[in-house]
Amino acid sequence: MQNPPLSRDICQQHLEVTRRYFMRLGTVGFAAMGYPSLLEARDTDRDILAETIADLEYLTHPGEFETVERGNPPPYKLPPEKRLAIGMERNSWKLDVIPDSETKARVDNPLSREKGTALDFKSLLKLAGECPTRFLKVMTCNNLATPLGMGLWEGVPLRDVIWAAKPSANIRRVFYYGHHNEDPKQIFRSSLPIGRVLEDPPGDHPVILCYKLNGEWLSGERGGPVRMIVPDAYGFKSVKWLKSVVLTNAPAANDTYASGNNDIDSWMKTMCRFIYNPTRVKAGSPIPLTGLAQVGVGGLGKVQVWINPRPDEDWPKDDPYYTKAPWQDATILPPPDKWGGGLPEGKLPADVRFFTAEGKPTHWPMRYTIAHWATLLKGMAPGKYTISCRTIDNRGNAQPMPRPFRKSGRNTIEKSLITVEG
Numbered sequence: 001m002q003n004p005p006l007s008r009d010i011c012q013q014h015l016e017v018t019r020r021y022f023m024r025l026g027t028v029g030f031a032a033m034g035y036p037s038l039l040e041a042r043d044t045d046r047d048i049l050a051e052t053i054a055d056l057e058y059l060t061h062p063g064e065f066e067t068v069e070r071g072n073p074p075p076y077k078l079p080p081e082k083r084l085a086i087g088m089e090r091n092s093w094k095l096d097v098i099p100d101s102e103t104k105a106r107v108d109n110p111l112s113r114e115k116g117t118a119l120d121f122k123s124l125l126k127l128a129g130e131c132p133t134r135f136l137k138v139m140t141c142n143n144l145a146t147p148l149g150m151g152l153w154e155g156v157p158l159r160d161v162i163w164a165a166k167p168s169a170n171i172r173r174v175f176y177y178g179h180h181n182e183d184p185k186q187i188f189r190s191s192l193p194i195g196r197v198l199e200d201p202p203g204d205h206p207v208i209l210c211y212k213l214n215g216e217w218l219s220g221e222r223g224g225p226v227r228m229i230v231p232d233a234y235g236f237k238s239v240k241w242l243k244s245v246v247l248t249n250a251p252a253a254n255d256t257y258a259s260g261n262n263d264i265d266s267w268m269k270t271m272c273r274f275i276y277n278p279t280r281v282k283a284g285s286p287i288p289l290t291g292l293a294q295v296g297v298g299g300l301g302k303v304q305v306w307i308n309p310r311p312d313e314d315w316p317k318d319d320p321y322y323t324k325a326p327w328q329d330a331t332i333l334p335p336p337d338k339w340g341g342g343l344p345e346g347k348l349p350a351d352v353r354f355f356t357a358e359g360k361p362t363h364w365p366m367r368y369t370i371a372h373w374a375t376l377l378k379g380m381a382p383g384k385y386t387i388s389c390r391t392i393d394n395r396g397n398a399q400p401m402p403r404p405f406r407k408s409g410r411n412t413i414e415k416s417l418i419t420v421e422g
């Protein structure tokens with residue numbers, strides 16, 4: 001099987017993309033980055049890539065997230081008086097943090113609507129104090145091929161609220177519920193082991209009660225006034241229009257998503273998708289390709305592309321994930337200088353987790369976020385090809401391994417047809 005070469009070595013491409021990226025943003029002198037041999041880079045190549053990545057915005061504007069919701073109507077579509085009455089406005093919002101009496105869970109200071117002790121929005125902000133918890137996280141549904149949106153979420157660790165209720169014994173899980181129009185059929189709920197809530201796995205963020213997205217109050221459409229955000233999980237754990245937290249001694253999950261054959265314990269997977277993948281190009285001109293990688297629990301080591309000049313030939317059945325194909329590395333873009341998503345001047349606020357006091361990420365790419373990637377294909381003869389992209393995680397697992405099962409999160413290898421015209 002003959003494969004057309006990417007005519008320039010990948011290292012050189014890497015320099016071109018990153019250099020141009022920095023130059024466009026006009027921030028960092030590239031020589032200072034320690035890459036000396038740029039003088040030979042050709043301007044046209046740089047410009048092609050620069051143009052293609054110029055439109056990429058890292059964070060998604062809150063109104064531009066894709067939405068996955070149940071409930072008829074969803075609370076934010078109710079008239080304002082009704083929203084106020086059901087606690088779906090910031091100044092009427094209340095949260096129960098109560099024991100599951102059926103399981104003998106013991107909570108000494110329940111926060112409850114019934115007793116007039118439920119947590120309100122002001123008290124939630126008070127718990128956040130001077131240092132609210134802020135982190136980057138991609139919202140992604142295990143049943144969809146592409147992420148829903150990339151956000152900077154702000155809130156209060158769920159454990160702080162739980163400790164305020166003084167739990168004392170017989171608690172193994174946390175069940176939590178969104179608003180459901182007082183109709184049992186519309187309930188959306190999820191759950192977590194108490195251990196995950198009280199202590200974060202090394203290098204992970206806390207589970208938060210979230211009230212801001214990209215520096216703005218969380219809109220009703222995104223789940224406001226308050227939603228759960230579970231950093232390491234797929235979207236169904238991040239219940240919107242949060243109303244109650246139930247501390248239980250039940251040992252098993254009761255998630256709404258469990259009934260849809262979903263793997264409800266799945267950590268987010270690493271995988272990549274195309275953003276810019278032309279379908280028809282002229283021979284002779286370099287072809288820019290861009291995409292995003294979703295960075296799951298395994299981290300992101302590489303993004304690779306495979307140009308297949310024989311798209312109609314069957315691939316050997318014993319290699320279903322094309323591991324023997326001649327994959328070639330693409331470039332993972334460095335963190336942006338402007339983060340987009342509607343942040344004033346594209347600037348992140350202070351105290352974002354895993355960012356330094358100067359606003360620089362302590363490592364990149366970060367788990368449970370996205371990273372953009374780009375590459376330039378050159379020297380492709382006229383003809384029809386498929387182009388595929390895949391990730392390699394930090395342990396060397398090539399997508400869709402180590403977890404290829406569909407209901408634990410979509411991560412099939414994406415393929416795109418391209419015709420190079422003579």
Ligand SMILES: Nc1nc2c(c(=O)[nH]1)N[C@H]1C(S)=C(S)[C@@H](COP(=O)(O)O)O[C@H]1N2
Nearest residue numbers: 067068069070141148178188235236239240
């Ligand atoms: N109350 C409630 N919360 C919910 C849902 C829902 O239907 N109702 N959908 C969940 C699912 S399956 C996903 S993937 C995410 C989607 O979040 P988004 O609409 O903000 O993108 O919300 C989750 N939270």
Ligand SMILES: [Mo]
Nearest residue numbers: 068141235236
């Ligand atoms: Mo979902």
